[in-house]
Amino acid sequence: MPASNAALVGSSRRTAQRAATVGVLALQGDVAEHLRAITATGARPVPVRRPAELAAVDGLVIPGGESTTIWKLAAIFDLVGPMRERIGAGMPVFGSCAGMIMLASRLVERASDQETLGAIDMTVRRNAFGRQADSFESDIDIPDAGGPPFRAVFIRAPWVEEAGPGVEILATEPRTGRIVAVRQGQALATAFHPELTQDNRVHAIFTDMVRELS
């Protein structure tokens, strides 16, 4: 079944609506996988490298990769100010893994020249799961996604060490009990990489947010 048809399964109410334009910050990391997952939810994906491209999207995904590198490149590409402005003005944003780190207001194991966008009132610990579990998969219960547990891929993943009172906890990792998916207002973040599986339910949560909020 082509991705465009797969996207419509179980989401017929979306088909009647206009296609939301969802940008993927395309500086470093697993950009192509997010573009694919966004397409599968019925939204229109576009890579974002320039302020003019950011200005044209209804929502933004910040992919997994290396948060220190993404931050440096965002500064070089003059995207930090525009991202802060759009997020401050209510643009929906979703960060996976390094993207979760980028959205945090506070970091543990922060690199010396690393800053964040502060979209979610949380403290995130980088590389939290430690060397022995550098990469692993875990079945995560995400009630908001509906259906069976979500097979979550963790790669040198962070966790949420502390979440402020306005932060909704969407999922915890069962082995450690750590918070690995959160939402605050128009901002969504996962410590794992939903873009690396064919299960698009987390992206569907986000593109629904984009349609509702933009």
Ligand code: GLN
């Ligand atoms: N450990 C990485 C960082 O600090 C994140 C890893 C990932 O995105 N897979 O940015």
